Amino acid sequence: MLHTRSVRRVGEGESGQCDEVVSRDEVLVQLMTLTSALHHLCHHHYHQSSLLPSLHQQALDVMERVCGFRVYRTPSPLGGLGVVAAVSGDGSVAAVKRGQLVGLYPGTLYLPHQPIFFQSINNSFIFRCADGILIDGNDKRISKFLYKSCCGRDRIGMMPSADDTWLTDHPINPLNVGQYVNNQSSGCPSNVVYQEVTLQPWEASLEERRLLPNLWYSNPPPGISLLDLPIRLVALVATRDIHSGEELLSDYFTVIH
Numbered sequence: 001m002l003h004t005r006s007v008r009r010v011g012e013g014e015s016g017q018c019d020e021v022v023s024r025d026e027v028l029v030q031l032m033t034l035t036s037a038l039h040h041l042c043h044h045h046y047h048q049s050s051l052l053p054s055l056h057q058q059a060l061d062v063m064e065r066v067c068g069f070r071v072y073r074t075p076s077p078l079g080g081l082g083v084v085a086a087v088s089g090d091g092s093v094a095a096v097k098r099g100q101l102v103g104l105y106p107g108t109l110y111l112p113h114q115p116i117f118f119q120s121i122n123n124s125f126i127f128r129c130a131d132g133i134l135i136d137g138n139d140k141r142i143s144k145f146l147y148k149s150c151c152g153r154d155r156i157g158m159m160p161s162a163d164d165t166w167l168t169d170h171p172i173n174p175l176n177v178g179q180y181v182n183n184q185s186s187g188c189p190s191n192v193v194y195q196e197v198t199l200q201p202w203e204a205s206l207e208e209r210r211l212l213p214n215l216w217y218s219n220p221p222p223g224i225s226l227l228d229l230p231i232r233l234v235a236l237v238a239t240r241d242i243h244s245g246e247e248l249l250s251d252y253f254t255v256i257h
């Protein structure tokens, strides 16, 4: 069956993937613009699950004001859930412009040599980066337990070092649903690509990091602080204008040359 699958072919350039729709810096500018606008929602005790649905709605409103569209999970004609981009009101307009950041792939980060056998059983949410880093974006069972455990371990004082609300139906950062983007199918070509970004520690404040959905499975090496570690982010970027109500579709199968 594999030979019938469409494959995204990626060459590696000096500064990253050759198929980048926009530069790494542009992805980060878009990301930080949204996270700055979402900061005020973090001052609530948002880990209280009763507040999350309302905070999520407010976050979607902020996203639409800042980015021009909102993204959310909804039942997909392909089966299960998918992710759509939409604007309130007129469904005929282009909600997303080519090059806009539409999602982040959340999850626990595993180095290529780290064991992930039990987490990978019956798990369709494991993303493999070009350099072999794995991201477990499953929000259920052992994957959920491990992410929450790492989040508790990495707390900086009272401050969480990453977002864990993506494990619920009401993420405080609406971008953190990229693991639910479905694969393209015949007649429905992809409209987003994955752009892998290594975020250096000095590029994001603690306030920004608490809205980002990735952290490491392992402790930092001895003598290295958690805050000195880079973080891997996988951004989903639109490859064309996307109409309001359209499902986001990616290409799961990528060959790196």
Ligand SMILES: C[S@@+](CC[C@H](N)C(=O)[O-])C[C@H]1O[C@@H](n2cnc3c(N)ncnc32)[C@H](O)[C@@H]1O
Residues within 6 Å of the ligand: 076, 078, 079, 080, 081, 082, 124, 125, 179, 180, 181, 182, 183, 184, 185
């Ligand atoms: C990462 S999940 C995506 C979210 C998934 N739809 C869900 O609700 O859990 C990947 C799984 O979604 C389903 N899927 C993704 N793209 C699909 C497609 N084009 N047609 C049918 N099923 C698809 C497959 O079951 C696949 O293993």
